[in-house]
Amino acid sequence: MDARGGYGTTVVILHWLIAIAIGVLIGTGWYMVDLEKGTPPVARFYNFHKSIGLIVLVLVALLISARLRDRPGPLPGTVPAWEVRAAEWSHRIFYVLLVLVPLSGYIESNFAKWGIRFFGLHLPSWLPENPTLYAVFNRIHVYSANLFAALIGLHIVAALAHALRRDGVMSRILPRRSRVRGAGGDSGIG
Structure with missing residues (x-):
């Protein structure tokens, strides 16, 4: 925990790296499913998506x-009790989905004949090909990813509401940088 009651530097950095990666995963995931099956772009997008998913794990x-x-x-x-409870529950669900979505994609890929290419490096499957389990x-991966996208949208709306209220909630997860004391200026964490 840092001095302002927010998250420490490690958590802040990981939060934003994961947020960027998940944005890429959602975008590529929604885009690639509409590509014509059996074409080179499909393989490129799926393999890129799987590679980023493994990094997210x-x-x-x-x-x-x-x-x-x-x-x-x-x-x-100043945060109402119902918002505190909503934040607690949404964070619990976030963590479940942060594990479930990439893990189900990884397991799914191990049941597929294509396997996983991690940025071009073929990773051996540890499960036999099984179309039913695939x-x-x-389905688990797709439905949980869509639920996650909806929850992320709600999370962004709540974050923006806190930023507009200037109630200090948003600053808890923002990167901090030191300001140098200047002539007549302020110093400290900002």
Whole structure:
């Protein structure tokens, strides 16, 4: 935890790296499913999507580890109790989906005949090809990813509301930079 009751530097950096990566995953995921099957662009987009997904799995493991060590202080007292409860529950659901979405995609890919190419490097499948189980994990991946996209939209709206209210909630997850004391200027974390 940092001095302002927000998240520490490690959590902030991981949050924003994961947010960017998930934005890329959602964009490529929605785009690639409409491409003509069996064409080179399909393979490129799917392999890129899988590669970024594996990176997200690693980043999420690091984030969970950091969050277990670095718990932020309570939300400001001006935040209504219902919003505190909503934030707690949405964060719990976020963490479930942060694990479920990429993990189901990884398992799904291991049941497929194509496997995974991590930025061109073929990763061996650890499961036998199984179209039925592939379909099950594909559905889990697609439905949970769409639920996650909706939750992310809600998260962004809530973050913007807090930013407009200037209640200090948004600043808890923003990167901090030191300001140098100048003539008549302010110093400190800003």
